[in-house]
Amino acid sequence: MADLAAIFARFGAEPRFAAPIQTGQRNLPPLDAVELAFRGIFDRRYYANNGPLVQDSDRDIARFLGVNHAVCTTNEGAAMMTLLKGLELSGDVIVPALVPASTVAALRWAGLTPVICDVNEQSLDVTCDAVGSLLTEQTTAICGFHPWGQAHGIKALQTLADRHGLALLYDASQAFGCTHRGRMIGTFGIAEIFSFSASTVLNAAEGGCISTDDEQLAAKCRTIRSFSDSPVRVALRMNGKMSEAQAALALLNLEALPDTIGANRARYAAYDKGLADMPGVRLVAYNLEEQSHFSYVVIEIDDVHAELGRDAFFELLSAENVVCSRPFEYAAFQTVGNDCGAQDARLFPVAHRCAKRLLELPNGQIVSIADVERICELIRQIRHHSQEIGAALKEQS
Amino acid sequence: MPTKLDDLAIFGGAALFQTPRPLGQLFTPDVEDYLPLLREALGAQSLSGNGEIVRRLEGRLAEFHGVHHCVAVANACAALMMLMRVFAAGRKGEVVIPAFSYRGLPHLTQWAGQVPRFCEVDERTHVLDVRSLATAINEATTSVLVVTNFNGPGDLDGLCDIAASRGVPLLIDSVEAVGATYNGRPLGSFGRAEVFSLHATKLLNGFEGGYVTTNDLALAERLRRERDSGLNLNVKLNEIHAALGYLSLECFDTIVSRNRARFESYRAICARLPGLNLLPYIGPDPDRWNYRMAVAEVRTPWPISRDQTVSLMRAEGALMMPYYSPPLHHSVHAPAGCVVPSLPITEMLSSRFAQFPVGECVSLKDIEKIGDVLEFVRDNGHAISDRLQTTGV
Numbered sequence: 143m144a145d146l147a148a149i150f151a152r153f154g155a156e157p158r159f160a161a162p163i164q165t166g167q168r169n170l171p172p173l174d175a176v177e178l179a180f181r182g183i184f185d186r187r188y189y190a191n192n193g194p195l196v197q198d199s200d201r202d203i204a205r206f207l208g209v210n211h212a213v214c215t216t217n218e219g220a221a222m223m224t225l226l227k228g229l230e231l232s233g234d235v236i237v238p239a240l241v242p243a244s245t246v247a248a249l250r251w252a253g254l255t256p257v258i259c260d261v262n263e264q265s266l267d268v269t270c271d272a273v274g275s276l277l278t279e280q281t282t283a284i285c286g287f288h289p290w291g292q293a294h295g296i297k298a299l300q301t302l303a304d305r306h307g308l309a310l311l312y313d314a315s316q317a318f319g320c321t322h323r324g325r326m327i328g329t330f331g332i333a334e335i336f337s338f339s340a341s342t343v344l345n346a347a348e349g350g351c352i353s354t355d356d357e358q359l360a361a362k363c364r365t366i367r368s369f370s371d372s373p374v375r376v377a378l379r380m381n382g383k384m385s386e387a388q389a390a391l392a393l394l395n396l397e398a399l400p401d402t403i404g405a406n407r408a409r410y411a412a413y414d415k416g417l418a419d420m421p422g423v424r425l426v427a428y429n430l431e432e433q434s435h436f437s438y439v440v441i442e443i444d445d446v447h448a449e450l451g452r453d454a455f456f457e458l459l460s461a462e463n464v465v466c467s468r469p470f471e472y473a474a475f476q477t478v479g480n481d482c483g484a485q486d487a488r489l490f491p492v493a494h495r496c497a498k499r500l501l502e503l504p505n506g507q508i509v510s511i512a513d514v515e516r517i518c519e520l521i522r523q524i525r526h527h528s529q530e531i532g533a534a535l536k537e538q539s
Numbered sequence: 540m541p542t543k544l545d546d547l548a549i550f551g552g553a554a555l556f557q558t559p560r561p562l563g564q565l566f567t568p569d570v571e572d573y574l575p576l577l578r579e580a581l582g583a584q585s586l587s588g589n590g591e592i593v594r595r596l597e598g599r600l601a602e603f604h605g606v607h608h609c610v611a612v613a614n615a616c617a618a619l620m621m622l623m624r625v626f627a628a629g630r631k632g633e634v635v636i637p638a639f640s641y642r643g644l645p646h647l648t649q650w651a652g653q654v655p656r657f658c659e660v661d662e663r664t665h666v667l668d669v670r671s672l673a674t675a676i677n678e679a680t681t682s683v684l685v686v687t688n689f690n691g692p693g694d695l696d697g698l699c700d701i702a703a704s705r706g707v708p709l710l711i712d713s714v715e716a717v718g719a720t721y722n723g724r725p726l727g728s729f730g731r732a733e734v735f736s737l738h739a740t741k742l743l744n745g746f747e748g749g750y751v752t753t754n755d756l757a758l759a760e761r762l763r764r765e766r767d768s769g770l771n772l773n774v775k776l777n778e779i780h781a782a783l784g785y786l787s788l789e790c791f792d793t794i795v796s797r798n799r800a801r802f803e804s805y806r807a808i809c810a811r812l813p814g815l816n817l818l819p820y821i822g823p824d825p826d827r828w829n830y831r832m833a834v835a836e837v838r839t840p841w842p843i844s845r846d847q848t849v850s851l852m853r854a855e856g857a858l859m860m861p862y863y864s865p866p867l868h869h870s871v872h873a874p875a876g877c878v879v880p881s882l883p884i885t886e887m888l889s890s891r892f893a894q895f896p897v898g899e900c901v902s903l904k905d906i907e908k909i910g911d912v913l914e915f916v917r918d919n920g921h922a923i924s925d926r927l928q929t930t931g932v
Contacts, residue, residue, distance in 0.1 A: 220613075347780075381615075385746035391779075
């Protein structure tokens with residue numbers, strides 16, 4: 143019988159990490175480059191309102207993605223709301239059960255009704271058949287999502303959308319820099335939106351953008367995101383503008399992207415090695431035939447084979463100062479409905495089941511390979527002692 | 540100083556200013572003072588989400604405004620949207636707004652699921668008129684949005700009393716009035732909540748940003764939850780913006796004193812220009828006026844119209860702008876199908892005023908030069924007016 147108190151901080155030992163090590167990329171460009179950029183902003187006294195750096199960001203991000211237009215915004219919520227109004231959508235929009243909560247919030251802010259679609263167990267993404275079964279006369283659009291930058295079945299979904307005269311748009315907030323069948327994500331549907339929050343691979347201190355080839359749509363979105371005079375007629379406008387400060391970071395981090403992805407890939411490989419051959423603990427794999435950012439390191443914990451559930455792993459790791467995240471903790475089905483309650487999770491059994499198994503591990507810029515190895519060792523130890531841990535936790539509760 | 544009509548840019552002459560002189564505050568602190576805060580923001584390894592600098596800023600702002608709670612967000616528009624939606628409590632109704640005001644307001648009410656109910660303003664204060672408010676409130680009203688102006692806060696007591704007597708929440712957009720007082724207290728503690736901006740063109744520069752002030756604990760907690768939980772719209776203020784906002788707040792008195800010098804300069808100029816009457820500050824406490832804007836009424840005997848004056852000066856690179864024109868109920872910003880009332884005072888006011896270029900990008904020397912051009916217009920009014928007619932301006 144192992145002495146858990148000697149091994150795990152949860153039961154009394156010293157935490158394995160002296161300071162919290164968190165999830166989220168938090169990528170920063172070199173300090174001197176940032177300072178130089180900000181000196182430029184102060185020299186020009188151009189802080190906001192579609193300044194030179196925002197214009198550069200729009201252009202450089204479009205070029206990177208291989209689309210005609212990128213419209214940068216203050217955050218991904220503003221990007222989605224701007225896009226929805228640019229498309230002049232009304233009625234129902236089908237959305238996967240596993241999406242960021244803010245996606246559903248944006249749909250509601252835009253006056254639309256989210257219709258949630260359960261996901262496929264393997265891909266954690268919706269299937270064409272599942273979406274098709276939910277279509278009604280009120281449906282006007284499908285909002286897809288690429289979990290961790292992994293896309294599936296886009297062609298089939300586009301065909302379905304076209305057949306029924308629906309707009310197909312994507313929340314690509316986790317997918318910057320990823321490809322699907324060799325094509326850059328950002329080029330699919332009528333438009334996609336990206337997030338540049340500090341947790342994503344391209345950090346612009348919040349920030350977001352709309353990516354599209356549609357000239358008219360882009361012109362509408364540019365007008366919607368501010369209240370400046372514009373000849374373009376739109377129904378509704380907001381303040382969704384990205385600032386020069388955010389754009390400065392976006393540009394520097396775009397330049398550094400290959401290095402960032404290289405570092406992510408090295409950490410991911412270390413996790414892959416360190417978590418191998420652990421029954422019940424499976425690292426979610428990236429499709430290596432596609433380009434990816436390798437920014438999300440997510441394990442799926444099967445509580446039967448691991449003999450311990452995801453929440454217990456989370457608890458044990460937290461105590462060691464390894465601060466993990468539970469992806470889709472607030473998934474679509476938990477946020478839609480009236481403001482007081484969520485929809486019944488039993489309506490979305492796959493999403494509900496899968497969400498409970500997922501654990502995101504730290505993979506940020508400041509996480510070293512040595513840190514990764516220590517985290518893997520810790521997980522291995524938890525797995526090794528899973529039965530005793532389970533019993534001890536049960537006793538304590 | 541122009542000597543003949545052809546010198547004027549609008550008639551083909553060289554523009555007075557090669558680099559246009561704008562209207563926004565564009566406060567620029569010493570970059571050496573900003574960089575340490577920027578380094579701190581970057582070093583914290585968390586650029587967004589309830590960071591340390593945001594919290595410090597909120598604390599200082601709460602002190603500055605004399606309120607218990609300050610919730611900083613991505614921008615003032617988002618703050619207004621959130622508040623109107625909270626007060627609507629799930630209902631689709633109306634928000635009473637002034638028709639002589641900021642073009643964004645009708646849009647923001649719609650984002651909150653409400654329809655704007657345009658309301659008359661007071662002829663002297665340009666703030667929502669108390670008796671008109673009483674008429675505008677009906678069973679569909681979910682909130683009242685008062686806007687306090689750069690030159691004064693209006694009759695806040697009267698407005699709050701009406702709203703309270705009808706059981707309707709009242710919120711205040713005090714973006715342009717920041718720093719002013721009412722009843723001896725700083726703006727920030729009136730109504731259910733007030734909203735301020737940290738946009739670079741406003742008095743406090745935080746790149747983009749906004750904040751809510753309130754003494755209502757439950758409301759403050761609700762806003763924080765909505766902001767931070769990720770369940771609703773992401774309206775967090777990032778650390779980099781907060782850092783500049785913080786520095787700007789430290790420099791508040793300097794900003795105001797520089798504004799005052801520019802305002803006094805325009806005052807001296809307008810005193811020599813019959814028909815260009817600078818709008819005076821009328822808030823109760825002169826020590827607390829922010830001197831943020833210089834707005835002139837254009838009327839006889841000024842020889843050309845308000846819009847012609849604006850066009851003439853804009854051609855020179857002095858970016859004058861009509862003040863709150865067209866009135867919102869007659870503008871493209873009024874939603875299709877909403878009630879378009881007759882608002883004679885608002886409609887009259889919308890035709891009268893123009894803003895002068897102000898802020899950190901406009902020097903006292905620039906203002907003198909603007910004065911020179913305006914004096915030339917004064918002295919050659921008939922000829923200029925005739926020529927403008929001919930050229931169709």
